[in-house]
Every structure is written in structure tokens, then in C-alpha cells.
Amino acid sequence: MKLRVSPPVFGGRLHDARTATSIGRWLGVCFLVCFATGLVSHVMQHPPDLLANRLPSRPVRGYRLTQGLHVAFGIGAIPLLLAKLWTVYPRLFEWPAVRSVRHALERLSVAVLVAGAVFEPVSGLLNTVQWYPWPFSFVPVHYAVAWLVAGALVLHLAVKAPEIGAHWHRRSPGTLALPARDGTDRRSLLAAVGAAVGAVTLTTVGQSFTPLKDLILFAPRDPDHGPQSLPVNRTAEAAGVGRIADEEYRLVVDGPRPYALTLDELRGLPQHDVELPIACVEGWSRSAHWTGVRIMDLLQRAGAPPHARVRVVALEQRGGYRVSEMGHTHAHDPLTLLALRLNGEELDPDHGYPARLIAPNRPGALQTKWVGRLEVLS
Template sequence: MTPRLPRRPSLPVFSGALHDARTATVTGRLLAAAVAVCFVTGLVSHVLQHPPAWPANGLPSRPVWGYRVSQGLHVASGIAAVPLLLTKLWAVYPRLFVRPAVRSVRHALERLSVAVLVASALFELFTGLLNIAQWYPWPFSFVPVHYAVGWLLMGSLLLHLAVKAPEIAAHWGRRSSGTLALPAEDGPDRRSLLAAVGAAVGAVTVVTAGQSVTPLRHLDLLAPRHPGHGPQGLPVNRTAAAAGIGPRAEVRERWRLTVTGPLPYTLTLDELAAMEQARVTLPIACVEGWSASAEWSGVRVRDLLERTAAPPSARIRVTSMERRGAYRVMEMGRTHARDPLTLLALRLHGEELSPDHGYPARIIAPNRPGVLQTKWVTRLEVL
């Protein structure tokens, strides 16, 4: 008797009525909107963090809350896209495994765009969520790879929309046309599904957006940062210990601020504190999506530049005491350097800076990513 060979397991069969073009179109357009917001705000963030050479000297310093809003939207739209993407994949799952795999050039183009679109979308959301938690289990640098795959995602999305445009148009409205007629009795089920998806999007947004939208801070259940938690009532990403900064007394004794320019000079902390002090209320906003406003006081950077006779168009390079780190050295264009709200801050909420907030001095500037608000500043160099 011939032994019976084990049967190859088959893919799950979905016969539900909501695995159709209408459901895919409705969820797809919501997902596309979230991805578009995420891409545009991510592009803004990348330009502010890594400005190209030609606009670097003139990036705007106003509105002061600009980066706070754009990066908050970036993280919020990315989180909202997660349930939308899962629902979209659920709606189109049966069509991802149709046979034959390729029927024509147009079909091959469609399949290619879908493969790249799904892979890049999953990669962007997955790595973005882990970046919010500051966990990097991969060997590559997050920022350049996330930025590059973002362009890949947008390119594959536009290609997919171009290929699927006739079908999207046919199923855009409530009364769909075309070869795939949708039974009227499916309407209540579809509305229930979309209501559940909307509730999921609203829930994940509400319980995470409080890290940047302060009226929602009491609902900030799943976000890794709370705007009111941390030394001196403000969160920190990089501590003094992680940066290799020594004890406060040791730092105070040996710290000097060196300003290089046409008339270079050096200041002790007491000499810096004896200069005219300014007080400003500015938000600090980080790429992970959290932000909070605080009262800072210190010396205006433009006063330090005027003392060294720097030309009005000069950029500056700021160097930190920290021993290592991707943002140990940063550059600031003339717009930010000359803004009266840009400080070399010495105090936070009226108190001397804590070591984790950059004691003895740090940069605070309007409309600027938190990673560029350099802590433990020891050198200003006129470029």
C-alpha cells in the first residue's frame, strides 16, 4: 500500500464580505493621509536636524513652537497609522496571494509596488516605534536609514496609487461601480469595522499624544515620556552619567567657556553669570515626540557673539563637554544665533541647571530639535 504523503498546509481562506475593494479603499485613503502627514513632518524634522548647505544659515527660528507641533504630529500620525495599516492588510490579504502571481506587465508593476509598499511601511512604523522607546536592536544608524526608507515608502505609495487609480475611483464613494458589485447588506458590517478602526486610532492617539499635547498629559498611558517627569520637572534623554560628565563640584572648578572669533575670549562660570541675564519661556521638543515648555534664563548667544565682534552673517559651532555622542558638536545658523530668544542657559525654572539638564551651561533656542539644544557647552566657535 502506497503511503499517503502529508498534505501541504494551505493558506487561510478568507470568505468574509469585507475583504473587498471598498473596504480596502476606505482604509487605504485614511492610511495614505496619515503616511503623508508623517512624511512631510519627518522631512521638516530631518531638514532642521541635518540642514543642507544652502538653507542652513537661514532656517527659521519662528514660530517658537514650530518643531514641537511638527514632531508631535509626526509621532502621532505614525502611531495612528499602525491600526490603519493592520486593517488595510487584513482587507487585502487574500489578494496578496493570488495565482498566477504575475498576469501582465501592469499586474507585475502592481505586485512590485505592493511588495515595496508593505515592506517599507512595516519597516518605518516598526523602527519608528522602537525609536520612541529609544531601543535600537539593529546594527545600522536609525536616522539616515529611516529617512531613506521614508522616501522609498512615498515613492512606492505614489506608484501604487497610479496603478490602482481606476479601481480606487470605482470604489471611492458609497455607491461603488465597476465589475465588483458590493451587496447593500454589507454596509452595516463595514460601518462597524470602520467605527472599530476609528476607535482604535483615537485610543492609541489619546494615550500617547499627551507627551506633547499638554492638555492630554493625564491620559499619557502608553507614551515613554511624560512632559512633567524628570529632573526639575522636565524629561531628559541623555543623562550626565551617560555623557561621561563628572561630579558638579569638579565640573564647576575646571569649566571654562571658550568663544573664538575676531576677538576671542574665555569666561568662567562666575563671569558668565555676571553678564546681563535674559529670561525666556521656550519649549524643548525631541525627535521621540515628547515636548514641554519651561522657563530658562541665561546669556543671549547674540551678546556673546557681539563681544567677540562676530559679523552679523556668522554661523557658530557649539561643542559639548561630553566625551562621545552623535550630537556632541552642532552648528547653528545666523537666524537662530542672532534670535534674542536663543540663550546659553544657566538656570531652569529659576534654579541652577541640574547635571542631567546640562550644568553648567546649555543651548536653548526656539523652533529647534532637542538633540540640537546642546548640553554641557564648553566652546562657541564663530564660523
């Protein structure tokens, strides 16, 4: 005797399109902010040739703001995504699986959208704690999947536009009035989801918005913890650098008039003070007081053309960010320093002793530590 297995049957008004649309509006805002700020971060770290020499160095705290928003909205999207999936999961078991071409497109867009929407915040959250339990490189895959999610979302919105429009407003024309109990249940659900979003945001956003740092419970970085009260992602030991002896250090500036400087000679040059943040892709940021030699002065001494780009090379022998490049807007900004001191003290080895780059509106991964060479690029 052949047994027939029937698909599960779900009930409850909170699994309806009205609830899904209400949560979807908030989730859409989070995804839009994350996509826009993620695009900014990607361009800042991997600029296309057209923009390589034109990335702006102002506003000074621009990257701190955009990346802080990216991580905050990404974390806030997690309870929204869970709530959204809870409201729509009965539809994943609809039968027959495909009823028409339009329905097939809808199901395909949903499958890609759900997979990508789960992958993006989960992988981003794991990136904030620098845990990578996968064999691929996080940055290019995270970026590629973001575009995949964006395309699937556009397709999904196009297919579901009539239904979304019918339930967009609280009292849309043509929709049935809800019984009082159902209306109360929906408001309670939405209030609980909003409270969850607020809770995870308040307990993590202090890693970049320092006025709320005392509320940090779950953020992977405390902006006050670290050598010289500044966090680090990569220590001198992890980079294989250790502490570099003063007498062995040389800064090589390779340009039309190349030269080299000892550490004492660097210290003897005019020193400048700036207040700039370190803002990392993991979402944490912290402003600090830096003292050092302006990059523009070092380049002028080497005879660099006004619009030349600069390659900054660290003394570490390996690592994805041991080499970075700056366009002329950053290289010739008077706030861009080869820093020798942090908060009035000699740099700690974990902060790049004896010299590191610090520049405005620049990702922390590109604020190269243990700088040993500056190369003028034509």
C-alpha cells in the first residue's frame, strides 16, 4: 500500500501578507543601507582605475560613519530577517511547487533571496569577530553575493508588487479589517521585533559610536581596550615583525629624487599633530591623537608630481594588506601623516612602531603599519 504524504498545513493570521509587508519595509531599509555603505567600502578598498586617483579624503570621518552604519544596520537586520522568515515560511511548503511561469519566477527569486539574505548578515557578523569557517575569501564573496541579493530582491519586488501595494499602508483600500485580537497580536509582534532590533543595536553600536560605548555587551571590540587605549586587529607578533630596532630602521622614499631616512632623521623633521579615527571594516572605530611627518612633505622632497599616486609598503613579509596605495587627494592632504607617536607616546609595536600611515576618510585596513617604503607612482 502506497502512503501519500501531504504537505504541512499552517494557520494563523500573523503568517499573512500584511505582517510580512510590515516587517519587509524595515528589512528593506536595512538592506538598502547595507548595500549602499558596502558599495562605498568596496570602492574605498578596491577602487576601479577610473577612481583610483580621485577618492576623496574628506569628510575626515566619512568612512567611520559609512562603515559604522553598515555594521549597525547589518546586525539590526538579523532579528528582522528572522521575523520575516517566520511570517513567510508556510509559503515555502506550497503545493504544487510551480503553478505557472510567473509563480516559477517568484519561487526562484525567493530561493536566491532567502539564501543570500541569510548568508550576508551571518557572514558579516562572523567577520566582525574575524572567524572564517569557510574555504573562500570573505571580501569578494560577500561583495558578489550582495549584488546577487540585490538582483533577486528587485525581481521579487517586481513579481510581488501588486500584493505588496495592497498591504503597504495600515489601512489600504480593498483590504479586510482585522479582528481586534489579530490586530493586537500583530502590533505585539511588531513591537517585539522592534525591541529586539533596538536591543542588538544599543548593545553593539558603541564600538563605533563611542558615546554609547558603556552599553557594549556583544560587540567584538571595545574602543577603549588595546595598546595605548586603541584596539588592534593584527599584532606585531602575528605579522611576524616584532619590535624593530631603531638603528636598523630605514624609510625609503622612491621617486624622481629617491632618498632614505633613519628613525632619528625622521624624528628631526617638522612634526605635525592630527586627530583622526581608525575605522575598521569590522565596524569598530576610535579617534586618536597622532604625531608625525606629513606624507606630502616626504613626497615633495622626493620630487613627486602633484597628482602622483603613492604605494605604501610595510616591513612585514606577508599579509593581504602589507601594501596599499593612495591617490593624490589622500597623499597630498595635510592631515595624512607618517605617524611616529600615538596619544603623546611612542607607537606601540602593535600599532606599527616605528612608523605607520594615518590618513583621513580611509579604511583601517589601509592605514598601513610598520611602513618601510613609499613609492611614487606615475
